[in-house]
Amino acid sequence: MSAARTLRVPGRHGYAAEFSPYLPARLACAAAQHYGIAGCGTLLIVDQTESGLRLFRSFDWNDGLFDVTWSENNEHVLVTCSGDGSLQLWDTAKATGPLQVYREHTQEVYSVDWSQTRGEQLVVSGSWDQTVKLWDPTVGKSLHTFRGHESVIYSTIWSPHIPGCFVSASGKYFGVQQKSFSRITPGFIVSNYWRNLFPVGNYWHCLHWHLQRYHSVLFFLNCFQNLLVTGAVDCSLRGWDLRNVRQPVFELLGHKYAIRRVKFSPFHASVLASCSYDFTVRFWNFSKPDPLLETVEHHTEFACGLDLSLHSPTQVADCAWDETIKIYDPACLAAAPPP
Numbered sequence: 070m071s072a073a074r075t076l077r078v079p080g081r082h083g084y085a086a087e088f089s090p091y092l093p094a095r096l097a098c099a100a101a102q103h104y105g106i107a108g109c110g111t112l113l114i115v116d117q118t119e120s121g122l123r124l125f126r127s128f129d130w131n132d133g134l135f136d137v138t139w140s141e142n143n144e145h146v147l148v149t150c151s152g153d154g155s156l157q158l159w160d161t162a163k164a165t166g167p168l169q170v171y172r173e174h175t176q177e178v179y180s181v182d183w184s185q186t187r188g189e190q191l192v193v194s195g196s197w198d199q200t201v202k203l204w205d206p207t208v209g210k211s212l213h214t215f216r217g218h219e220s221v222i223y224s225t226i227w228s229p230h231i232p233g234c235f236v237s238a239s240g241k242y243f244g245v246q247q248k249s250f251s252r253i254t255p256g257f258i259v260s261n262y263w264r265n266l267f268p269v270g271n272y273w274h275c276l277h278w279h280l281q282r283y284h285s286v287l288f289f290l291n292c293f294q295n296l297l298v299t300g301a302v303d304c305s306l307r308g309w310d311l312r313n314v315r316q317p318v319f320e321l322l323g324h325k326y327a328i329r330r331v332k333f334s335p336f337h338a339s340v341l342a343s344c345s346y347d348f349t350v351r352f353w354n355f356s357k358p359d360p361l362l363e364t365v366e367h368h369t370e371f372a373c374g375l376d377l378s379l380h381s382p383t384q385v386a387d388c389a390w391d392e393t394i395k396i397y398d399p400a401c402l403a404a405a406p407p408p
């Protein structure tokens with residue numbers, strides 16, 4: 070692996086890292102003071118330059134920031150979510166505080182995601198208050214609140230393929246839920262379908278849809294658009310085909326502590342990456358009998374944030390509680406056959 074470019078962020082513990090969908094060199098990182106237990110939060114906007122990583126801008130919030138998502142229709146806009154139950158809409162073109170704050174969740178909000186399908190421009194958020202909320206960022210209040218989970222929600226994520234469909238992951242009893250809805254008129258949402266995918270299961274932490282953003286091959290689309298991966302507290306990663314969730318389609322074992330985040334590669338159809346409380350980031354090829362491709366051990370604390378570039382087939386970003394943000398090209402991706 071070529072040396073990672075590192076940005077030290079003293080006093081900030083990284084929770085989420087997301088590459089800009091617009092600018093290949095830009096990364097957003099959601100972070101918290103004091104490991105997110107107390108203190109404030111910071112949104113860091115980081116640029117890669119010839120001489121390394123440089124902080125472009127940072128925005129403070131008075132509680133920890135746990136997740137961040139870029140707008141899919143404005144390169145300057147992002148949404149974060151916070152320990153105080155609020156969501157914030159930021160504009161990186163401006164140096165000052167959030168453009169909007171959405172206060173509805175009653176406990177920590179751990180996940181936020183901006184939809185990618187057909188110009189919907191909707192955001193979902195998942196909270197420890199056991200609800201998922203759906204937002205149109207141009208409207209000051211949520212469009213709908215989805216209930217049904219019976220434990221804290223760690224992850225909510227849109228399908229990149231199926232419009233109006235997202236999944237949410239929570240604790241023991243309801244596992245992962247898939248929800249779909251139709252948008253009848255602007256601002257009015259009818260929840261017309263939801264199901265519990267895993268009625269009894271593990272304590273799920275994170276999940277990700279199979280991506281085919283940059284693949285035009287229809288075969289792959291048909292094959293993988295229902296593929297979802299979950300990362301659990303029991304250290305396992307499991308792939309699920311939404312059409313039949315009785316058995317996982319793959320299981321990846323190797324992490325030593327709970328898995329904190331998992332992402333499919335947008336370039337390599339059977340590659341995914343995961344990061345964990347065991348401080349490592351691991352790369353996997355779930356089509357191989359021996360699926361672990363590489364273990365990256367460059368953090369000294371919980372690795373919580375992870376993203377794979379949408380612009381470069383080899384580039385990865387991560388952040389951890391050790392107050393560092395890193396961008397690097399792991400050897401396994403550099404050596405992979407071109408997509």
Ligand SMILES: *[C@@H]1O[C@H](CO)[C@@H](O)[C@H](O)[C@H]1NC(C)=O
Pocket residue numbers: 337339340354355356357405406
């Ligand atoms: C993943 O494994 C499959 C099956 O061995 C192989 O054909 C494919 O090239 C691998 N992909 C990468 C990116 O290593």
